[in-house]
Amino acid sequence: MNKVSSLKMPASDTPTPLLDVDGVSLEYRTPKRLVRATHRVSFAVHEADRFVLLGASGCGKSTLLKAAAGFIQPVEGEIRLDGQRVARPGPDRIVVFQEFDQLPPWKTVKENVIFPLLASRTLGRREAAERALHYLDKVGLSRFADAYPHTLSGGMKQRVAIARALAMQPRILLMDEPFAALDALTRRKMQEELLALWEEVRFTLLFVTHSIEEALIVGNRIGILSPHPGRVRAEINSHEFSLQSQGGTEFQLATQRIHRLLFDEEYPVSRQAEPARKIA
Numbered sequence: 713m714n715k716v717s718s719l720k721m722p723a724s725d726t727p728t729p730l731l732d733v734d735g736v737s738l739e740y741r742t743p744k745r746l747v748r749a750t751h752r753v754s755f756a757v758h759e760a761d762r763f764v765l766l767g768a769s770g771c772g773k774s775t776l777l778k779a780a781a782g783f784i785q786p787v788e789g790e791i792r793l794d795g796q797r798v799a800r801p802g803p804d805r806i807v808v809f810q811e812f813d814q815l816p817p818w819k820t821v822k823e824n825v826i827f828p829l830l831a832s833r834t835l836g837r838r839e840a841a842e843r844a845l846h847y848l849d850k851v852g853l854s855r856f857a858d859a860y861p862h863t864l865s866g867g868m869k870q871r872v873a874i875a876r877a878l879a880m881q882p883r884i885l886l887m888d889e890p891f892a893a894l895d896a897l898t899r900r901k902m903q904e905e906l907l908a909l910w911e912e913v914r915f916t917l918l919f920v921t922h923s924i925e926e927a928l929i930v931g932n933r934i935g936i937l938s939p940h941p942g943r944v945r946a947e948i949n950s951h952e953f954s955l956q957s958q959g960g961t962e963f964q965l966a967t968q969r970i971h972r973l974l975f976d977e978e979y980p981v982s983r984q985a986e987p988a989r990k991i992a
């Protein structure tokens with residue numbers, strides 16, 4: 713950029729977000745009724761963000777993630793990736809789900825990671841195998857490359873799902889409560905590993921959870937959603953929290969404040985539309 717055009721840029725100009733969720737309402741039409749899952753939700757995810765959507769069960773988190781993945785279309789508003797409207801699923805957005813059965817059981821761990829690379833014609837067989845092993849190594853599963861999913865623990869299956877997703881080198885990784893079905897200790901370990909992986913690879917993450925603690929640990933920013941239908945109540949910075957800060961005074965205070973934002977019935981409806989309230 714030359715000097716003249718840079719001078720023309722207004723001071724408030726921020727770079728175009730990687731993922732721009734802009735006034736998005738999502739609905740399900742059932743034979744009997746229309747269910748509004750989210751109402752005019754807006755947030756922006758920037759390159760290398762770990763953006764967490766936090767909200768109670770049923771507030772539309774999974775629906776938002778499915779819309780970002782391109783599986784469903786908004787009835788109002790728009791979702792853009794790199795400025796382009798998201799109209800369909802694509803290899804630039806990969807989802808990791810909560811369920812342990814997201815890996816076809818008849819394929820080995822390595823074949824599970826290779827398959828999407830071949831199916832999307834991202835790589836040829838040899839390069840795909842190399843890349844699969846590279847990412848299996850990153851999640852500590854090199855030794856299990858030839859094992860079948862049923863021989864793995866829940867945590868290991870989630871590691872395979874994460875390796876498979878990262879191997880696609882998506883523009884954004886979408887994770888829907890990926891650790892919610894794990895026991896507490898494994899869950900903690902997986903959060904730690906995910907953060908270590910992020911330090912190394914610096915992928916962009918949109919992560920959904922109903923756990924305040926998990927949101928504070930995993931996220932650098934948190935979008936707090938109201939109960940059904942989901943609206944953005946507040947957006948907070950949480951980059952100063954990590955697994956180490958859990959249990960500390962600041963962490964507990966932030967947890968309490970978020971809890972109030974999530975569940976306080978007295979929270980005035982008119983303020984729910986406020987774009988961003990920095991509280992942590």
Ligand SMILES: Nc1ncnc2c1ncn2[C@@H]1O[C@H](COP(=O)(O)OP(=O)(O)O)[C@@H](O)[C@H]1O
Pocket residue numbers: 740741742747748749767768769770771772773774775776940
């Ligand atoms: N396929 C569907 N058909 C009709 N309603 C649905 C469907 N999936 C989800 N819903 C409804 O949409 C709302 C949001 O669901 P969901 O996105 O799964 O919430 P969350 O992931 O936050 O728990 C809920 O009220 C849920 O019952």
Ligand SMILES: [Mg+2]
Pocket residue numbers: 773774775888
């Ligand atoms: Mg869900």
